Amino acid sequence: MTPTTSSASASVFSLWSSQKYTAESLRWRQEAVQPVLAALMPQVGKAHALRAARTVTAFVHGYVTMETTGAFRLGGNVDRDFSRALDAVLRGIRTMK
Numbered sequence: 001m002t003p004t005t006s007s008a009s010a011s012v013f014s015l016w017s018s019q020k021y022t023a024e025s026l027r028w029r030q031e032a033v034q035p036v037l038a039a040l041m042p043q044v045g046k047a048h049a050l051r052a053a054r055t056v057t058a059f060v061h062g063y064v065t066m067e068t069t070g071a072f073r074l075g076g077n078v079d080r081d082f083s084r085a086l087d088a089v090l091r092g093i094r095t096m097k
Helices: 003-018 023-044 046-068 078-096
Strands: none
Touching: 023 046, 023 078, 046 078
16 A cells, blocks of 8 residues: 555545534435344344444444555455454344344
8 A cells, every 4th residue: 555545534534524514424324324224123123223333334444444555464365354243243232133
């Protein structure tokens, strides 16, 4: 990974995380989370879907951030490991009911 790519990733995250909340950005965020909520509701119920969505989002964000910054250079199969880790997160989420 080149420093330029890493810097670009940091810049994108900075823009995303520092965005001021406006009516438009809130609407965009609500629309963006709907597919995740819809996928998780059958597993955890409507009352726990937002909490589950935050958990999945945090996991995926962390994993992608680590991969794009070169934190997984120790070998192994990163794609397979991501899939297995996501399965573990989803198993844990099912206990939120």
